[in-house]
Amino acid sequence: MNPMPKKLAALLFAVTAIVSIRTAPVFAQEGLCSAPVAAEGAVLKDYRPIFQRCANEAGAKRLAIRSMKANGAALLFMVDPESLSTRIERAECWRCADASDAEESGTxxxxxxxxxxxxxxxxxxxxxxxxxxxxxxxxxxxxxxxxxxxxxxxxxxxxxxxxxxxxxxxxxxxxxxxxxxxxxxxxxxxxxxxxxxxxxxxxxxxxxxxxxxxxxxxxxxxxxxxxxxxxxxxxxxxxxxxxxxxxxxxxxxxxxxxxxxxxxxxxxxxxxxxxxxxxxxxxxxxxxxxxxxxxxxxxxxxxxxxxxxxxxxxxxxxxxxxxxxxxxxxxxxx
Structure with missing residues (x-):
């Protein structure tokens, strides 16, 4: 079997490197979003009421009722509109838009x-x-x-x-x-x-x-x-x-x-x-x-x-x- 031409090998190496560069942050982001938020001991800044409808990459839907910053990270206080459970989540892990009570009246x-x-x-x-x-x-x-x-x-x-x-x-x-x-x-x-x-x-x-x-x-x-x-x-x-x-x-x-x-x-x-x-x-x-x-x-x-x-x-x-x-x-x- 003939060895792979040097130009083809170099091209494949470059493509692999590009894919790795592009996918690595995705996996890092997925890991970040699945990890629990540690806000204990943090100084919470810009803590304020909001009301937003949010969804994440996994298809989960939540209502955000507060936003805040802790140690430089933007966080959300979120409510599951059906189970009523609450969580503190990283804002970067959710896509959110302003909502109204009327729009969410069925929840x-x-x-x-x-x-x-x-x-x-x-x-x-x-x-x-x-x-x-x-x-x-x-x-x-x-x-x-x-x-x-x-x-x-x-x-x-x-x-x-x-x-x-x-x-x-x-x-x-x-x-x-x-x-x-x-x-x-x-x-x-x-x-x-x-x-x-x-x-x-x-x-x-x-x-x-x-x-x-x-x-x-x-x-x-x-x-x-x-x-x-x-x-x-x-x-x-x-x-x-x-x-x-x-x-x-x-x-x-x-x-x-x-x-x-x-x-x-x-x-x-x-x-x-x-x-x-x-x-x-x-x-x-x-x-x-x-x-x-x-x-x-x-x-x-x-x-x-x-x-x-x-x-x-x-x-x-x-x-x-x-x-x-x-x-x-x-x-x-x-």
């Missing part, structure tokens, strides 16, 4: 953001939002309001492994309870608990003795945008991914606050079974306790109901609670 996510039905809306809303879930079992939620007391770790340790729980966390609680925050994150990372991180505002303002219309997030001078976004930033830089849910402090809001939440594409989470104050849970109940050291009575009721077999089970992830045809309601807790 489960936008259905969960709908305004209340009817023309008569109370000036102050108590327990507005998603208060009861779709289907059986129940949805366990716990509020971590600012507290001087340590986390009730025994409550969490008594839960069965991989129990889904939605924790509504305030920014000040994270800042003041570093060891407890790290302990909860380790529980989530190990799979011991399936935690959904719910925004519970940053400062969680409250003045004892004031009427509801003048305290909580209705306190004069409260910047609701900061209360929302600063808590999200603290979660992300702290190594946790926020969910698409928000719980008002005290379950107190008004229509203006509700509209601000809709504008920022967060699902308001209420409860039809605040154990320390309200009725016992029933199938589909969104159960509320406070494992922040401030409400031992609710935890005792929870433990008793579980021991007596009166707690609707299984506990289900909060992302399963909204139905596609959900509308917002408001119900005053007894």
């Amino acid at each position: 489960r996510f936008i259905a969960a953001l709908r305004k209340p039905a009817g023309d008569t809306i109370p000036k102050v809303l108590e327990n507005a939002g998603l208060i009861h879930g779709e289907g059986g079992g129940s949805f366990l939620t716990g509020d971590l309001c600012p507290s001087r007391k340590p986390l009730d770790r025994g409550f969490f340790e008594a839960l069965e492994p991989r129990t889904p729980i939605a924790l509504a966390v305030s920014g000040l609680w994270i800042q003041r309870h570093g060891p407890d925050w790290e302990w909860l994150k380790r529980k989530a990372e190990s799979g011991a608990l399936a935690i959904s991180w719910v925004n519970h505002s940053f400062r969680h303002p409250y003045v004892r003795g004031r009427p509801d219309g003048q305290t909580y997030l209705l306190t004069p001078g409260v910047d609701i945008g900061r209360e929302i976004l600063e808590t999200e930033k603290l979660m992300i830089s702290g190594g946790a991914t926020p969910s698409a849910f928000f719980r008002f402090p005290g379950l107190v809001s008004d229509e203006a606050l509700m509209e601000k939440l809709r504008e920022r594409h967060l699902i308001v989470l209420g409860s039809d079974s605040w154990l320390a104050l309200g009725p016992p849970p029933r199938p589909g109940s969104i159960v509320l306790v406070h494992p922040n050291g401030n409400e031992e009575a609710g935890l005792k009721i929870f433990n008793r109901l579980v021991a007596q077999g009166k707690m609707p089970k299984p506990f289900r992830p909060i992302v399963e609670a909204p139905a596609k045809n959900d509308i917002f309601t408001q119900t005053k807790m007894p």
Whole structure:
């Protein structure tokens, strides 16, 4: 067999080199996009609300509700419009375009953001939002309001492994309870608990003795945008991914606050079974306790109901609670 002519060999070598140069970045990009985003410890800059429809090379579709920069990289806080799961993703891995609620009205996510039905809306809303879930079992939620007391770790340790729980966390609680925050994150990372991180505002303002219309997030001078976004930033830089849910402090809001939440594409989470104050849970109940050291009575009721077999089970992830045809309601807790 005759050896390959030198000119042909040189040509083949050049073509191979060109192909390698052109394909190497593609494979590198694929590896980059499949790797998890490490934003823990990063200083988040230019953090702002957006609403964009996005798709990637694999055909996945997401809705981006926040954009940010971390260590020079552009990132997106994204929601799956049907499963309601959330992720922090690299912006360069997605093709995005501005969207509107009307254009996405057929998605489960936008259905969960709908305004209340009817023309008569109370000036102050108590327990507005998603208060009861779709289907059986129940949805366990716990509020971590600012507290001087340590986390009730025994409550969490008594839960069965991989129990889904939605924790509504305030920014000040994270800042003041570093060891407890790290302990909860380790529980989530190990799979011991399936935690959904719910925004519970940053400062969680409250003045004892004031009427509801003048305290909580209705306190004069409260910047609701900061209360929302600063808590999200603290979660992300702290190594946790926020969910698409928000719980008002005290379950107190008004229509203006509700509209601000809709504008920022967060699902308001209420409860039809605040154990320390309200009725016992029933199938589909969104159960509320406070494992922040401030409400031992609710935890005792929870433990008793579980021991007596009166707690609707299984506990289900909060992302399963909204139905596609959900509308917002408001119900005053007894």
